[in-house]
Amino acid sequence: MANIIANLNKAFESRIRLGIMSVLMVNESADFSTIKDLLELTDGNLASHIKALEALNYIESTKQFIGRKPNTKYTITDLGRQSFQEHLDALENLIR
Amino acid sequence: MEKQLEDLKAIREMMEKSSKFLSLSGLSGIVAGITAIAGAAFAWFCVLNNPSANCFDRYQRISVLLADAILVLLISIGFGIYFSVKKAKKRNQKLLNRVTIKTIYNLSVPLITGAVFSLLFLYRGEPEIVASITLVFYGLALVNASKYTFDEIHYLGITEILLGIGAAIFLHNGIIFWTIGFGFCHIIYGLIMYKKYDLK
Numbered sequence: 001m002a003n004i005i006a007n008l009n010k011a012f013e014s015r016i017r018l019g020i021m022s023v024l025m026v027n028e029s030a031d032f033s034t035i036k037d038l039l040e041l042t043d044g045n046l047a048s049h050i051k052a053l054e055a056l057n058y059i060e061s062t063k064q065f066i067g068r069k070p071n072t073k074y075t076i077t078d079l080g081r082q083s084f085q086e087h088l089d090a091l092e093n094l095i096r
Numbered sequence: 097m098e099k100q101l102e103d104l105k106a107i108r109e110m111m112e113k114s115s116k117f118l119s120l121s122g123l124s125g126i127v128a129g130i131t132a133i134a135g136a137a138f139a140w141f142c143v144l145n146n147p148s149a150n151c152f153d154r155y156q157r158i159s160v161l162l163a164d165a166i167l168v169l170l171i172s173i174g175f176g177i178y179f180s181v182k183k184a185k186k187r188n189q190k191l192l193n194r195v196t197i198k199t200i201y202n203l204s205v206p207l208i209t210g211a212v213f214s215l216l217f218l219y220r221g222e223p224e225i226v227a228s229i230t231l232v233f234y235g236l237a238l239v240n241a242s243k244y245t246f247d248e249i250h251y252l253g254i255t256e257i258l259l260g261i262g263a264a265i266f267l268h269n270g271i272i273f274w275t276i277g278f279g280f281c282h283i284i285y286g287l288i289m290y291k292k293y294d295l296k
Contacts, residue, residue, distance in 0.1 A: 015103070015106060018103060018106060018107055018110070019106065019110045022106075022107045022110035022111045022114070023110055023111075023114040025111060026111045026114060026115040027114055027115055030114070030194075034114075034193065034194060037190060037193070038110065038113060038114050039110075088104075088107070091100045091103055091104050092104065094100045095100050095101050095104070
């Protein structure tokens with residue numbers, strides 16, 4: 001049992017981070033406001049969690065301009081995909 | 097244990113919500129089906145099988161059928177949008193997001209191609225094949241868009257394609273296949289989806 005729990009990733013303890021990773025697992029990319037609307041969050045709240053995931057190299061951002069408006073797009077990294085998959089497997093093993 | 101279960105549920109919901117167009121209502125299918133049957137009945141009793149309509153020439157009759165079909169299409173799309181707006185509001189979601197636009201785009205490419213083909217054949221004075229063309233291209237459009245919405249749409253698409261091929265084989269009974277495909281299939285699938293997703 002202790003072994004299984006060890007596979008749970010502390011970085012994904014928060015429901016918001018789970019949400020961000022879930023969105024980026026099934027979408028090629030998503031911009032800030034799309035994620036914000038989906039998770040029903042405020043700017044500041046989402047930004048701090050995104051920063052944390054970026055620091056872990058689980059997601060990466062690209063800045064671009066749509067017309068004159070800056071727009072930040074997020075994608076999941078290979079490391080992020082792998083880590084999240086391991087976390088998912090660990091969750092599933094736990095409830096089995 | 098509770099938290100893990102809740103986590104998994106939240107993950108699955110967020111994956112679905114962010115990648116699928118879930119505001120589609122079964123009611124849209126039911127209304128589209130009823131409208132299609134009414135349109136087909138009008139076409140059959142007032143034009144195709146009406147001896148007194150013979151005083152019109154071929155092109156006048158084709159024009160009436162085309163107007164009939166366009167009216168059916170507009171009513172179906174109108175109610176489709178209306179029920180989607182209602183369902184999105186009920187689920188507290190924005191209707192117009194990236195997934196909705198992707199769904200509409202994937203639906204439109206085969207659909208507009210089919211519409212152009214239909215008009216070309218009507219213009220050449222071969223309306224018999226149009227029932228088959230509309231069914232086949234509509235089916236392809238549904239299969240194409242189904243990856244962004246409920247699985248039932250995939251099977252509805254396959255059904256429409258098969259009926260379209262049937263309509264091409266039995267060319268002069270095209271309207272029967274058309275009525276089954278656009279009428280009864282819509283109602284049946286609409287009821288299934290309404291029961292499965294809307295009543296929740």
